[in-house]
Amino acid sequence: MKREYLKPDCVTVASLLSACASNGALCKGEQLHSYVIKAGISSDMIVEGALLDLYVNCSDIKTAHEMFLTAQTENVVLWNVMLVAFGKLDNLSESFRIFRQMQIEGLIPNQFTYPSILRTCTSVGALDLGEQIHTQVIKTGFQFNVYVCSVLIDMYAKHGKLDTAHVILRTLTEDDVVSWTALISGYAQHNLFAEALKHFKEMLNRGIQSDNIGFSSAISACAGIQALNQGRQIHAQSYVSGYSEDLSIGNALVSLYARCGRIKEAYLEFEKIDAKDSISWNGLISGFAQSGYCEDALKVFAQMNRAKLEASFFTFGSAVSAAANIANIKQGKQIHAMIIKRGFDSDIEVSNALITFYAKCGSIEDARKEFCEMPEKNDVSWNAMITGYSQHGYGNEAVNLFEKMKQVGEMPNHVTFVGVLSACSHVGLVTKGLGYFESMSKEHGLVPKPAHYACVVDLISRAGFLSRARKFIEEMPIEPDATIWRTLLSACTVHKNVEVGEFAAHHLLELEPEDSATYVLLSNMYAVSGKWDCRDQTRQMMRNRGVKKEPGRSWIEVKNSVHAFYVGDRLHPLADKIYEFLAELNKKAAEIGYVQDRYSLLNDVEQEQKDPTVYIHSEKLAITFGLLSLSDTVPIHVMKNLRVCKDCHSWIKFVSKISNRAIIVRDAYRFHHFEGGICSCKDYW
DNA sequence: ATAGGGTTAG
Structure with a gap:
């Protein structure tokens, strides 16, 4: 009698199990499992489902699968939980096998079955299978169920079928924030930010209250188009609705301010977040990098490392991109070392960022190495490499790679064509380039x-x-x-x-x-x-009209610091030495045929009256300084904000021969590799 | 159930 009194009922045990499942408390759950067996309630349908859910949620899929195989098959919950389990592993074939098997056994899928399998289709990109299941959803009368429809909308929206997603939303008779949010974020994911905001507004107008995720998505959409004020307004609305402390909204705000270039406000919002997660940090880093504040982005990245926080794929991608944009070779290489150490070099997107980094820093060989060693590539990888070759003036390499891209079945897109067309332009492949331009619409269905x-x-x-x-x-x-x-x-x-x-x-x-x-x-x-x-x-x-010319500026990195030079400036501490060595170089160059181009100074409208022997272009100063300061085994990397003039171009060719050094100049337009008296652009630029 | 970060060009 006493024993009977103490024995908890099945519902109580099940709710205890599900508490363990949601907290990841596997040990406690296993204790309960032993109890369940002793108490002889292990075949109760509710308890059985909760047990399986426990193992799936605690990622012990093996035990879960074993349990599933020995359990009674008429319990739909078990099948649903297994669908979730294989979904977690992105194992669509096993999910689908279970989905089919349960129907063969005569079980009818319910409102939890369809979302589970559809989410897996979404995450692995199996849209065709998702469409088949959609047909079945309609046949079985679940087409008005919000649980099922929200997932269908999400699937279609994520894969760019926004019209289909839209139609499903419109046929829903019930007001449902989640379905609306799925569509809104779908628009945002495809850069249709205005459309996303339009739907957010319409949702509110219909009297549907937004939740935290809805607000977060709407603010992110504002971040995408730098709509600072609109983002602030939506934030105010979220405040009224009582979501002021929400992490997802906080993160979206950080990203909004950072992408609008509001450095201080971004930091301020960041500090307001109590429990910062990796996305909070990354919002700062990627936002700064995208709005052009790359130095700040790298600073935050360093700060994050000092705080001993684990950077994710995303963070590394953003940090590498920031280093690429300002051609910070040293920090970029440090980040690359960290990436290798952490094993993130197997991530496609991180590798893509590295290709761009090396290309933008002038090391096309390292870019090529990164590209070739990737076990798997996507369209961005090909684009990054083709564009890299193009910027370096390797037109034929770019064209060959483009042909190979098509051969292996990778689809060229708009970006690919910018790369390959500019590559043709850099080397004068007129007919070929025009052919490619034609093929854009004729063969690839792309509108130029x-x-x-x-x-x-x-x-x-x-x-x-x-x-x-x-x-x-x-x-x-x-x-x-x-x-x-x-x-x-x-x-x-x-x-x-x-x-x-x-x-x-x-x-x-x-x-x-x-x-x-x-x-x-x-x-x-x-x-x-x-x-x-x-x-x-x-x-x-x-x-x-009061228009001022942008002053020419070149910079070079020597021993961890950047040295910048303006036209004819003597501000550098070693100015005397630099000018002295420059005169020496000029003399040697003249001996082997260098003649100053008389039009070279015409660029410099304001200063044309000045003495041309004093008035020296910044790239000459930077290169001279580089030759003086760097060991003669390393190439000289110089960046310039404007295009290299004809005279400097010729001068650098001579200097590369005299000094027997590789000189790589990145100007506003492209890269020039000088070696042994010739330039990679073959004087066509 | 729904989101919030990264990569390619001009």
Whole structure:
């Protein structure tokens, strides 16, 4: 009698088990399991389901599977739990086998069965199978069930079928935040931020209260388009709804401020979060990196390491990208070492970031190595490598890789074509480039964007076919933007074509009257064509409009610090030595045929009156300093904010020969590799 | 049930 009194009922045991499951308390759960066996209630359907759920939630899938195989088969819960278990492992084939088997055994899937299998389809990208299951959902009458539909919406939205997701949401008769949020975040995931916000607004207008995740998604959508004020408003709304302390909203806010370049506010929001997780940190790091505050991003990354926090794939991806954008070779390599140590080098996205990092830092060989050693590649990997080759002027390598990409069945996208078209342009492969441009729409179903038209204009005009380029612009189906006109004007300067050049400049000055580069290009074009009156007029116009030329600046990293040089500056502590060595180099260069280009200083509208022997371009200073300070086994890496002028280009070729050194210059446009008196661009740039 | 970070170009 007493024993009977003490024996807990099955429902109590099951709820204890599920408490263990949600807290990951496997030991306590196992004790309960022994008790269950002793008490003879192990075949109770509720207890049985709770036990299986315990092992699945504690990731002991093996024990769970064994239990499942010996249990009674008429309990649908067991099948559902197993679907979740294999879903956790992204094991779709086993999930699907169970899904089919349960129906063969005569069991009817319920509102928990469909979400479990559909989530697995979503996560492994098996949309076709998901669609089949969708058909069955309709047949079995679950098409109005919010649990099932929210997962269907999520699946279609995540895979870009936003119209289908939208239709499912519209057919729902019940108001459901989760279904709405699934669609809203789906739009955001495909960069349709305005559409996401539109639906968020509509949801509220319909009187559906948002939850924390809805607010978080909406704020993230604002972050995506740098809509600072709208994001703040939504934050205020979330405050009213009582979600002010929520982690997901806090993280979204950090990301919003960081991506809007509001460094201080981002830190402030970050500090407000009590239990910061890796996403909080990463919101700062990636947000700073994306808004161009790469130094800050790297600082936060270092801070995170000092706090002994484990960085994730995401964090490493962001940090490498930050190092790439500012070409911080040293820190980037340190991060790479950490990545290897932590075994994250097997992650595709991290490797993709590394390819870009090495390419942007001028080490195309290291980029290639990273690319070749990847066990698995995706489209971004190919794009990063093709673009890297292109930026370094290795047009043929870029084209070959593009052909190989198609051969292995990887689909080229818009980015691929920007890379391959600019690669053709860099080496003058006009016919080939035009063929690729044609193939974009004809073979790959891609609609060319302004950037692609700009590439084609560059391709044609740089090769000297200026009238043809002009005709192409006039006949193309989109409105030409400033980039396109600038490209044309730049080519007209190279080819001394005043007529087309004036035409381009006219449009460019209308679109961007404040851009100093236009005036500089135009006055150079007049100068090289001997039209001095026109050149003077252009300068006068520039002065009248108060437009200032961006000063040329070059920088080089020596012994962990960056040394920056402006045109003709003597600010460096070693200035005397640098100028002395420079004179020596000039003398040696002249002995083997270097002649200063008389147009070289025409770029420098303001300072043309000055003595050209004093007035030295910044890249010459940086390279001279590099030769003085670096051991002669390492290549000289120099970055420049503007394009290298013709005179400096020729000078560097001579210097690479005299000094027997590899000199790699990254200018505003591309990389130049100088070695043994020649440049990788083959003087075509 | 629904999210919040990374990678490619111009």
